[in-house]
Amino acid sequence: MAGQIGGSFKEKLSPFLKNKLESETSIEIKDVIQIQYIKSPLEEKISQDESDRHYHAEILPEFEGKALKGVERLYHRTILIEPTTACAAHCRWCLRGQYDLLNLSEDDLIHSARYIGSKECHEVREVLITGGDPLMVPDRLNVFIDSLVEYAKQVKIVRIGTRVPLHAPERVHRRLLHALRKRDDLRIELATHINSHHELFPECREAYYKIQEQDIRIYNQSVLLKGLNDNKNALVQIFDNLRDMNIESHYLFHCIPMQGMLHHRTSLNKGVQLIRSIVNSGLISGRCKPMFTAMTDLGKITLYEGVIVERKKDKVLLQTEYLYEERKKWNPNWEANENIVIGKDGRMSVWYLDAND
């Protein structure tokens, strides 16, 4: 989850992952690192239907006369902020890989917290802090969370999206844990992104445990990646390990049609078949069943029965219950693009690019 450097989304491994790649002899472990982080020549193969961004949901350009940076809003109850685009390693399928680089200053973050506490956001209950990886800027994260406590008292839950425990577990130390400390009337949850049990090195497990000791709930969002976890056994291993580590299972994402990412993507159908085979079979605990979900131009759509309503060549039309008028109400800047269809009842559906197996 990091932006462009010099006009491209560069390959980046953390020293920790580099060391593992060099020192580990297991082919499975090497594959897990190589598939996720090493740039492939196949990334040059770009189809016109692929996107450089997953959606556009930037909020008002300014608040109280000052620029509002890194704030996005797609949903009614939740607002999103990216304090940084920096990450310890670059996941190749990153949905923000093509963003411009951005680092918000402490002043920018305090300004955003004041905006979230303003009447424009009175219905917001949750703040998702993503990026980039917010744990790359723990001191600024600390300032932002403290500012939410001070200025946005209606916010009850803060979620922080991170892969730092996997990329650079040594960064999970006292100062970072201080940023995640418990505040009155505010719950902090951590969203992580584990795609294979092979990447759960002992150091990484230890980092997750240290965070859990702060009374932080951790939940996981995996991405279905071709050749990495697109089989029943790999998925069962992920969810069994999550259960063992007391990490909640949240989404299993279909890999987004970002530019040059076709080689990482399975078909939607394969994802549906796989999710059926693990959740309706007793293969994993009922307490860790994920929701199979696609990230579309409209936002996240979980693939329940009846969601796929039409297919045209390599695209599927996904029906949602999101209402156009509501969306415009809480983000007047938001525009429906050419993939979005607004029904007579105001419900929106969206064309989504499928892939082949």
Place this chain on the structure above:
Amino acid sequence: MYELKDNTYFASELAKAIELTWKNDEVEVERVSKASAPEPNSLILLDEGVRNDLSKTELEHLMSLNDILFLTETSLGTHAHQLISPTPRDHFRKLLAEFFVKKLDPSISPSAILSPDLSLPNNISIGDYSKIDADVLLSEDVIIMNQVTLTGEVTVSKNVIIKTGAVIGNSGFGIRKENGGFMPIPHIGKIVLKNHVIIGNHCCIERPLCSTTTIHQNVVIDDTCHIGSGTSIGKNSSIAAGSILGQDVKIGENVMIEPGVKIASNIKIEKNVTVGMGSVVLNNLSEGKTYAGVPAKEI
């Protein structure tokens, strides 16, 4: 006093803070490090003075590192990432203060032993087990670290820092022999620490008999120094570690006393003098000159 900040910055962000522009590929910077011990993703001061202290091999090695941002006064003529500043040393200090450390909020340790009659100004920090008596006059923005003793009439002006274990205001060496033994004489003088003075760890500043010991503005006294009673140290002077000053020593402005210097009582050192390491000063020293040796002589 300070705690390290833990953030990842972009070179463009640092450049902007010192009013420079960055047009090259971004560099991620997480810490500062020294040219002689470079660390990945760090900012390194590499001005002429630093370069002169490096061997050719060390410099070549530095130039081969692609995850370092160098702060320099001139183009290094390589592909190394470099931020060229007219005042690299000042800018390095500014970036260090703004991005890489944070000043801890002022606080008074619950274990500090403070006289009930002591008046406490705003923004003062007092560390663990420090003892401060009633006649001490404290000012705003003062930092007193752990286990410091301030006793008698001591005036601590704004922005003074007194480091761990310093003892300021105990009686000096004023004793008299009586009936074959030593009898202490009461010391009732004053000590004045003016603005921005720094007193090092485990220094002693004696209380004078009935005069005043004055440490003027911006004086830095390094660790384990002894400052005899009635002494005066002129502004912007520095006394390096382990130096001993007798009674009533008078030191002018901008004087540099190097480590381990001994200065006899009643000596006068005029302004802009430098005294070399380990010297023993037995005579007055004249303005603007450099002295060294035992006894100290002009060099």
